[in-house]
Amino acid sequence: MTDAAIATETRDLFSKFDPLINEREALLATGVRDPYAIVMDQVLSPTRAIIKGKETILLGTYNYMGMTFDPDVVEAGKKALDEFGAGTTGSRVLNGTYQGHKEVEDALKEFYGTSGAMVFSTGYQANLGIISTLAGKGDYVVLDADSHASIYDGCAMGNAEIVRFRHNSVEDLDKRLGRLPADALKLVVLEGVYSMLGDVAPLPEMVAAIRKHPNCMILCDEAHGMGFFGPNGRGAYEEQGVEGEIDFVVGTFSKSVGTVGGFCVSNHPKFEILRLVCRPYVFTASLPPSVVATAATSIRKLMHAGEKRAHLWKNSQRLHQGLTDLGFKLGSATPQSAIIAVILTDQMQAVAMWQTLLELGLYVNMARPPATPAGTFLLRCSLCAEHSDEQVEQIIAMFETAGKATGAIN
Numbered sequence: 001m002t003d004a005a006i007a008t009e010t011r012d013l014f015s016k017f018d019p020l021i022n023e024r025e026a027l028l029a030t031g032v033r034d035p036y037a038i039v040m041d042q043v044l045s046p047t048r049a050i051i052k053g054k055e056t057i058l059l060g061t062y063n064y065m066g067m068t069f070d071p072d073v074v075e076a077g078k079k080a081l082d083e084f085g086a087g088t089t090g091s092r093v094l095n096g097t098y099q100g101h102k103e104v105e106d107a108l109k110e111f112y113g114t115s116g117a118m119v120f121s122t123g124y125q126a127n128l129g130i131i132s133t134l135a136g137k138g139d140y141v142v143l144d145a146d147s148h149a150s151i152y153d154g155c156a157m158g159n160a161e162i163v164r165f166r167h168n169s170v171e172d173l174d175k176r177l178g179r180l181p182a183d184a185l186k187l188v189v190l191e192g193v194y195s196m197l198g199d200v201a202p203l204p205e206m207v208a209a210i211r212k213h214p215n216c217m218i219l220c221d222e223a224h225g226m227g228f229f230g231p232n233g234r235g236a237y238e239e240q241g242v243e244g245e246i247d248f249v250v251g252t253f254s255k256s257v258g259t260v261g262g263f264c265v266s267n268h269p270k271f272e273i274l275r276l277v278c279r280p281y282v283f284t285a286s287l288p289p290s291v292v293a294t295a296a297t298s299i300r301k302l303m304h305a306g307e308k309r310a311h312l313w314k315n316s317q318r319l320h321q322g323l324t325d326l327g328f329k330l331g332s333a334t335p336q337s338a339i340i341a342v343i344l345t346d347q348m349q350a351v352a353m354w355q356t357l358l359e360l361g362l363y364v365n366m367a368r369p370p371a372t373p374a375g376t377f378l379l380r381c382s383l384c385a386e387h388s389d390e391q392v393e394q395i396i397a398m399f400e401t402a403g404k405a406t407g408a409i410n
């Protein structure tokens, strides 16, 4: 009897996971590798790693600007590790604020041109903390139906009323705001770039719709926009010219910045009070000194990364065109960001494509519901500014081979 079969015989708190356990067992029994159990044995650069002894091109990381191996960034981390030790062992509001935490917040204020910046231990915690602390019982959070899990979890934690609008629909956003009591306080949460399909929000139209309604503040998650969009790399909201209209920008150090951590920046005059009332900021240990030092160095370098941004954009356009020409169905009709989603018909086809690509020497993300919208199975490709032109051509050739071998294209 399989472990899963044994598990289904006794009912306990794990029983609700039985359908997922059985689905995974059936899939793995077909001989495919587990897409969620990949180990990077060695990482050679932002775009290359050794996986199971094979040199593999990485096309499924959030390392958009390739900062993980930047010599200045690595050096700053080593120096902080030597000078300040491995960790802070404490909360930001007690013993866990070092000079480096102040420096990374100063770097963020400069990068974003804001008066306030607050650093969290992850981007997930930044959304959890900011949304749950701002919008409580009796308030409303109005959010895009395809919002990231951290946004939904922030809403649940704060106990505000949740109102969803159709993905990227200005009309639906306007309609739903119009149904809310005028005197209620509302937080509208948008994302600059949506991480599954790689599409960008129509922010000016959304802001105009929101401003028709009273008592709304706007938060924009720029996790996937930071570094790449806008003249200063602030995000899609900068590129689309609505900087003055966004009350809070949330972001992460785990993508373009190339390390780990999260943040919120704002010009609100009372912003600092959040440090005392935001539970995911107060009740957890602060980031290690080496991490904040790498983040500060990386953020300052991203202010002058115009050439990298241009190359990343070129890579994204080339890959989108190459995959379109091969006949793949993509998440957006035009290239909108560094994320290119290849939509497949079902789980079997997605896993077969994923595995064939891996055997050819290409790693992409396999994404499935509930992370993806509308029950889709997709391969998420995310480009890096450090991918060379030759690597992009190699990637397109590998997609052609895998697509033909699995029947995903003719």
Ligand code: PMP
Binding pocket: 122, 123, 124, 125, 127, 148, 150, 191, 195, 221, 223, 224, 252, 253, 254, 260, 261, 262
């Ligand atoms: N927001 C969005 C839109 C994200 O995609 C992610 C991570 N994938 C996060 C927030 C959380 O970031 P972190 O990895 O720093 O927790």
